[in-house]
Structure formats: C-alpha cells, structure tokens
Amino acid sequence: xxxxxxxxxxxxxxxxxxxxxxxxxxxxxxxxxxxxxxxxxxxxxxxxxxxxxxxxxxxxxxxxxxxxxxxxxxxxxxxxxxxxxxxxxxxxxxxxxxxxxxxxxxxxxxxxxxxxxxxxxxxxxxxxxxxxxxxxxxxxxxxxxxxxxxxxxxxxxxxxxxxxxxxxxxxxxxxxxxxxxxxxxxxxxxxxxxxxxxxxxxxxxxxxxxxxxxxxxxxxxxxxxxxxxxxxxxxxxxxxxxxxxxxxxxxxxxxxxxxxxxxxxxxxxxxxxxxxxxxxxxxxxxxxxxxxxxxxxxxxxxxxxxxxxxxxxxxxxxxxxxxxxxxxxxxxxxxxxxxxxxxxxxxxxxxxxxxxxxxxxxxxxxxxxxxxxxxxxx
Amino acid sequence: xxxxxxxxxxxxxxxxxxxxxxxxxxxxxxxxxxxxxxxxxxxxxxxxxxxxxxxxxxxxxxxxxxxxxxxxxxxxxxxxxxxxxxxxxxxxxxxxxxxxxxxxxxxxxxxxxxxxxxxxxxxxxxxxxxxxxxxxxxxxxxxxxxxxxxxxxxxxxxxxxxxxxxxxxxxxxxxxxxxxxxxxxxxxxxxxxxxxxxxxxxxxxxxxxxxxxxxxxxxxxxxxxxxxxxxxxxxxxxxxxxxxxxxxxxxxxxxxxxxxxxxxxxxxxxxxxxxxxxxxxxxxxxxxxxxxxxxxxxxxxxxxxxxxxxxxxxxxxxxxxxxxxxxxxxxxxxxxxxxxxxxxxxxxxxxxxxxxxxxxxxxxxxxxxxxxxxxxxx
Numbered sequence: 065x066x067x068x069x070x071x072x073x074x075x076x077x078x079x080x081x082x083x084x085x086x087x088x089x090x091x092x093x094x095x096x097x098x099x100x101x102x103x104x105x106x107x108x109x110x111x112x113x114x115x116x117x118x119x120x121x122x123x124x125x126x127x128x129x130x131x132x133x134x135x136x137x138x139x140x141x142x143x144x145x146x147x148x149x150x151x152x153x154x155x156x157x158x159x160x161x162x163x164x165x166x167x168x169x170x171x172x173x174x175x176x177x178x179x180x181x182x183x184x185x186x187x188x189x190x191x192x193x194x195x196x197x198x199x200x201x202x203x204x205x206x207x208x209x210x211x212x213x214x215x216x217x218x219x220x221x222x223x224x225x226x227x228x229x230x231x232x233x234x235x236x237x238x239x240x241x242x243x244x245x246x247x248x249x250x251x252x253x254x255x256x257x258x259x260x261x262x263x264x265x266x267x268x269x270x271x272x273x274x275x276x277x278x279x280x281x282x283x284x285x286x287x288x289x290x291x292x293x294x295x296x297x298x299x300x301x302x303x304x305x306x307x308x309x310x311x312x313x314x315x316x317x318x319x320x321x322x323x324x325x326x327x328x329x330x331x332x333x334x335x336x337x338x339x340x341x342x343x344x345x346x347x348x349x350x351x352x353x354x355x356x357x358x359x360x361x362x363x364x365x366x367x368x369x370x371x372x373x374x375x376x377x378x379x380x381x382x383x384x385x386x387x388x389x390x391x392x393x394x395x396x397x398x399x400x401x402x403x404x405x406x407x408x409x410x411x412x413x414x415x416x417x418x419x420x421x422x423x424x425x426x427x428x429x430x431x432x433x434x435x436x437x438x439x440x441x442x
Numbered sequence: 443x444x445x446x447x448x449x450x451x452x453x454x455x456x457x458x459x460x461x462x463x464x465x466x467x468x469x470x471x472x473x474x475x476x477x478x479x480x481x482x483x484x485x486x487x488x489x490x491x492x493x494x495x496x497x498x499x500x501x502x503x504x505x506x507x508x509x510x511x512x513x514x515x516x517x518x519x520x521x522x523x524x525x526x527x528x529x530x531x532x533x534x535x536x537x538x539x540x541x542x543x544x545x546x547x548x549x550x551x552x553x554x555x556x557x558x559x560x561x562x563x564x565x566x567x568x569x570x571x572x573x574x575x576x577x578x579x580x581x582x583x584x585x586x587x588x589x590x591x592x593x594x595x596x597x598x599x600x601x602x603x604x605x606x607x608x609x610x611x612x613x614x615x616x617x618x619x620x621x622x623x624x625x626x627x628x629x630x631x632x633x634x635x636x637x638x639x640x641x642x643x644x645x646x647x648x649x650x651x652x653x654x655x656x657x658x659x660x661x662x663x664x665x666x667x668x669x670x671x672x673x674x675x676x677x678x679x680x681x682x683x684x685x686x687x688x689x690x691x692x693x694x695x696x697x698x699x700x701x702x703x704x705x706x707x708x709x710x711x712x713x714x715x716x717x718x719x720x721x722x723x724x725x726x727x728x729x730x731x732x733x734x735x736x737x738x739x740x741x742x743x744x745x746x747x748x749x750x751x752x753x754x755x756x757x758x759x760x761x762x763x764x765x766x767x768x769x770x771x772x773x774x775x776x777x778x779x780x781x782x783x784x785x786x787x788x789x790x791x792x793x794x795x796x797x798x799x800x801x802x803x804x805x806x807x808x809x810x811x812x813x814x815x816x817x818x819x820x
Binding site: 114115397 | 484485486487488489490491492493509513514518521522523528529530758759761771775776777779780782783784786787789790791793794795
C-alpha cells in the first residue's frame with residue numbers, strides 16, 4: 065500500500081507463523097513493526113516529557129482526541145501548528161476518534177463493564193446517541209459536545225497526527241445479538257462517513273478503519289469484508305475483544321487470516337506482555353496501551369525474569385539496576401535500592417524513572433521479536 | 443581557609459559592598475559563590491532526577507538528614523557507598539543535622555509558628571529535649587529516635603556529603619529572652635560536641651557551624667565570637683531570622699561584619715529572589731531553599747519580568763518559551779501554552795518542567811550576580 069505520505073512494507077514474512085516484520089512510513093518517520101505504541105492521553109506521557117520519550121526508542125505515540133478536544137481544545141493545538149509542534153514530538157503520532165472514550169465513560173470503563181456482568185448502571189455524561197453521532201457533556205466544564213464521524217475527523221485534522229482513526233461506537237461486552245448487530249451496522253456507516261470526510265482533506269494523514277464484531281467470528285469476518293471495499297490505509301481491531309486473553313486470542317485466530325495482508329494491523333488498547341507474545345504470530349503489527357506505564361506508576365517493573373515489585377522488602381538493599389541488560393536511562397543511572405526509596409518517599413521522579421524503564425523495556429522487547437521473525441524463529 | 447579536601451577562596455571582593463565572588467572547593471567539585479543550593483529533601487529533588495538536575499548547573503545540593511534517617515535510613519545509604527552513589531549525583535552535596543526538622547515539627551513549621559503569634563500548640567512527636575539531645579517519634583513507623591550532636595554527626599558521616607552541619611536547636615520566633623538564652627547556650631554546647639565528634643573521623647567532609655541568636659543583634663554577635671574560637675570550616679546562619687524580610691536584612695546588616703571573612707557564609711532556608719538580591723551585598727555566599735521548586739509546582743515561573751502564573755488565562759495561546767533568554771531544558775523545548783496545558787491536565791511532567799526552569803533560572807541569576815560583583819557593580 066503506497067501513497068506519497070504513507071506506506072506499509074512487509075520486510076519479511078516469517079516461515080513459522082503469520083508474524084511479519086514491516087515498516088510503516090509516515091511524514092514524521094518510520095515505525096518498525098511489530099512495535100509498541102505508548103499512550104500519552106493528554107499529548108504527554110504521564111511523567112515523561114516528549115523529548116525524554118523520544119530517547120526511549122518510541123517510534124509511534126498514541127494520543128486521545130477526546131481528552132485533547134476538552135483540554136486544551138483542538139483549535140489551540142491547531143494554532144500551535146499541530147500536535148507535533150504543540151508537544152514538541154518530532155516522531156510519528158496516532159490519534160483515536162474520541163468514540164472509545166465517550167462510550168467507555170458510559171459503561172464506567174471497559175474492564176469494570178466486563179466485571180459487572182452487564183448490570184453496571186450507565187453514566188449520565190452521554191446525553192444522546194443517534195444515527196448522526198453522540199452528544200455528551202464535558203467532564204471539565206459541563207459544555208455539551210456533539211461528536212460525529214465528521215466532527216471527529218475534523219478535530220483529528222486539526223490535531224494533525226500522522227495516523228488517525230475512524231469514528232466508531234464501542235458496544236459493551238454484555239450486549240445481546242440484536243443490539244450488537246444494530247451498533248455494528250451503524251459503526252460501519254460512521255466509518256464510511258469518516259472516510260468521506262477524510263478524503264475531502266487528506267492533510268498528509270493516513271486513516272485507519274476499525275474492525276468490529278465483538279467476539280462473534282462471523283461479524284468480525286463481515287466487518288473486514290465491508291471495510292475492504294473502502295480505501296482505508298490501515299486496519300485497527302476494536303470493539304470488545306473479549307472478557308479475557310483466551311477469548312481475545314481465539315477471536316484473533318479466526319479474524320487475522322481475513323485481514324488484508326498489505327495493510328498495517330493495529331490491536332487497540334492491548335499491550336500486556338503475554339498478549340503481545342501471543343498476538344505477534346497472528347500478524348498484529350502495532351499495539352497501544354497505557355498498561356505498561358500504569359504498571360510503572362504502581363511500581364511493577366518489567367524484567368527478563370518477570371515483573372519486579374519495587375516495593376517488596378529486600379529491594380531496599382539491591383544496589384544493581386532493574387535489569388543488567390537494559391540500556392534505558394533509568395537502568396544506566398539508578399539502582400533498585402534507590403528506586404525503592406523514591407517510591408517509598410512518594411517522590412515524583414519515581415514515576416518518571418519507572419515509566420521510562422517499562423517503556424524502553426517493551427520497545428526493546430519488540431526489537432527482539434523483530435529479530436526473531438527475521439530469523440523465522442517466531 | 444585550606445585543608446586537603448576543603449577550601450574557600452575569595453576570588454574578588456566588590457569595591458561597592460561586602461559582596462564577594464568565591465569558590466568552595468570540595469571532593470566532588472567546585473561551587474562558585476554566590477550560589478543557590480536547591481533542596482532535595484529525600485535525596486531527590488521533587489520531580490527532577492539527579493542526572494537531569496546536574497544539567498541545570500546546580501553545583502551544590504541540599505539533602506535532609508532527618509528525612510534520610512527515617513527513609514531509607516543512613517545505614518542503607520552507607521551500604522550503597524554514600525549519598526552520592528546512592529542517588530547518582532557526581533557533584534557536591536550538603537546535609538543538615540536533622541535538628542531543624544525535629545524542632546520545626548514541634549512548632550508545626552517555621553512560617554505557621556510565626557503566624558500563630560506563639561499560640562500554636564505543640565506537636566507531640568517530640569518526646570523529650572535534654573542537655574543530651576532530643577527524642578522523637580518517627581512519623582513513618584512510630585519508632586523512637588534519639589538525636590544528639592554525636593548521633594547526628596555519625597549519621598551525616600554515613601551519608602557522606604561534602605559539607606555537613608552541626609547539631610543545633612531551632613528556637614521558635616515567639617520565645618522570651620530567658621528561654622532564648624537557655625536554648626542559645628545549649629545550642630553552642632551541641633555545636634562544640636558536633637565538632638569534637640567530627641574531628642574523630644573527618645572523612646573528607648567539611649563541618650559548618652550555625653550562628654544563632656534569633657533577631658537579637660548582641661546574641662548573634664556573641665554566637666559568632668563563641669564559634670570563631672572553634673575550628674569550623676564554614677558558617678551557616680540559622681535559628682529564627684525574623685518574621686519578615688525587613689527583620690532578616692536588619693539582622694544580617696548587623697551580623698555580617700562580624701562573620702569571619704575567609705570562610706563561606708551560608709544563609710539557611712532562604713532563597714526567594716528579593717532576599718537573595720538584598721543579602722548578596724551583605725556577604726552571603728550560598729542560599730538553600732525549597733521555595734523556587736515549591737513555586738514551580740504551583741505554576742509560578744520565574745522570568746526577567748517577574749513571576750509568570752502559568753495558569754493565568756491567555757497563557758493557553760502563548761506559543762513562546764517562558765523566557766526567550768533562558769537556556770534551560772524547558773525553555774529550549776516547550777512553550778508557555780504547552781506548560782499551561784500540562785498544568786491544567788495535571789500531568790506530572792508539568793511539575794518536572796517547571797522545576798527545571800525555576801532552578802536553572804536562579805542558578806543563571808547567580809551567575810549574573812557573580813559577573814556584576816567581578817565588575818564592582820554590586
């Protein structure tokens with residue numbers, strides 16, 4: 065798939081699985097795939113400024129349109145010269161449509177909706193959902209906001225990320241077949257409208273569609289068939305991906321062979337280490353999630369030997385880095401004992417240093433996966 | 443004043459005032475004076491890791507023995523190889539004796555004691571004050587801790603800073619003359635005991651005494667006379683320095699001509715910009731305070747044109763650095779509009795970036811003061 069400003073190349077197809085090494089080429093640089101995409105919701109990764117993040121080998125960063133629309137507002141970002149200039153990031157950025165956050169607010173968050181078995185009462189921030197789009201109330205100032213395929217794409221044009229996402233509805237996990245089908249059909253109409261709006265002003269941006277269908281294999285297959293007829297630059301897998309990893313992997317096993325081979329495939333919102341390991345052989349190219357940085361802020365640090373709980377007793381006298389082989393800023397400069405102390409003293413730099421480590425650990429892990437694929441070992 | 447591991451040299455005496463440009467030479471490097479000494483209470487500046495701080499031209503950093511004794515404990519720091527290794531700071535460090543924190547806890551903090559007009563009820567963390575020292579309860583685990591001249595110096599030996607402070611009592615601002623005199627006499631006995639303990643094991647450290655006497659000019663003069671008979675490496679000005687800047691400057695105008703000329707003079711706990719400006723011509727060489735970093739975390743950013751309140755309306759569209767002439771990491775990389783956004787979004791990196799700016803702004807200001815003194819303009 066080629067355009068002036070966006071390309072995806074498969075560099076090597078593993079002989080062992082559907083895993084592939086590729087390159088996504090964007091106006092702000094190359095993303096080697098498979099790769100991890102950390103989340104900087106507000107145009108900033110929590111605790112790590114943009115320049116420091118670029119030193120952690122992060123090739124693509126995920127920002128949330130919903131949050132940026134509410135604060136500072138897409139107009140201010142546009143006046144700054146776009147998101148790259150505003151946050152001083154020179155490398156590629158992807159934004160979502162805002163739909164995910166609006167709808168997940170409605171269910172009080174994806175994880176808690178799944179746990180609630182569908183009994184979770186709805187949040188009243190959403191005022192109205194119609195064929196046109198969704199109307200909700202800003203949590204910041206109570207202002208009414210009307211989000212549609214068109215307004216979401218227009219906002220993403222103003223933010224100016226390299227990759228943008230179609231506007232979609234996030235149906236809950238606990239949904240009956242009829243309601244899922246209704247949401248499914250509307251979501252695909254919204255995606256087509258997103259594409260039409262995008263084509264009016266491509267703005268050197270690539271538009272990804274979002275494959276829906278929950279954990280219904282036939283719906284997932286149908287979704288890909290519908291979307292393949294349209295000219296999207298990449299394919300994200302969204303909607304509910306199941307109540308646990310097993311359900312998600314089963315769904316992906318059935319879905320991935322139907323995905324277009326020559327377009328990048330992104331798995332939305334999932335990047336825990338076991339899910340990455342199991343999804344790469346199925347052909348997933350990029351993974352975004354705030355999970356690694358949340359772990360970091362809770363003192364759960366990634367190592368080759370599993371997670372290190374920095375607050376565990378005994379860690380106050382370990383005068384060695386988190387990982388002897390890690391080349392991150394934190395491991396090059398600080399010991400487990402010092403990090404244990406910073407966490408116990410509630411020092412802000414604890415969160416920064418832990419986040420840098422987990423982020424670079426996972427980007428390094430991705431590099432290792434790419435090397436394995438190049439050698440047909442994965 | 444010269445030893446193998448500690449020297450103070452006056453490079454230039456201003457013809458216009460008592461201000462002087464000097465150099466303090468320590469085992470971990472040179473401190474150009476006058477200079478600002480940021481506070482990293484827990485062996486870390488809030489929001490700025492040690493390596494990043496070294497890039498902000500900070501030549502001397504102040505850490506608190508009281509906090510480090512309670513967390514992680516001086517033994518752990520010693521096992522790490524001392525505070526420099528523990529926190530990965532290559533440049534000079536100064537620690538206090540712990541006395542200030544213990545006593546200020548008793549009055550609920552220096553500022554609130556002054557405001558209370560002496561009616562503030564005492565905190566019950568202090569169990570006993572005697573000729574020997576003070577017994578208090580750890581706020582972390584309730585453990586009873588006995589702090590004396592000897593245990594404070596021993597703890598500071600374990601921490602291993604380049605400059606350490608004598609153990610003293612902090613009398614409140616609201617104190618009658620008899621009680622102040624009693625505290626004054628005991629404090630000087632504690633300081634002499636600190637020196638005796640220090641001389642048993644100099645450990646390449648310099649020991650500063652602390653000049654006391656509150657705002658009583660005769661007591662301040664007497665304090666200097668007592669301390670001059672002892673072999674201290676430098677002189678800190680402690681105790682209550684008055685209820686406002688005017689009282690402090692009056693006290694310093696009377697005190698400074700009595701201070702030994704060839705030893706470094708440190709003003710404890712004061713580093714707001716007007717106090718620095720008014721104290722340098724009186725001969726103060728170094729200033730420590732957490733004030734600039736507290737201002738930063740509250741979004742009050744220093745500029746040549748006065749303080750910038752980052753949250754003020756209108757700052758969301760100022761696409762320029764905090765200061766066009768500042769060479770700090772924050773000003774080189776980010777705009778006022780982006781910082782305004784980070785503060786509004788409660789992003790952790792807001793505090794980091796603001797602290798870097800205020801710290802480097804003030805270290806740069808100190809450099810300007812040194813240049814002015816060298817040219818007899820101050």
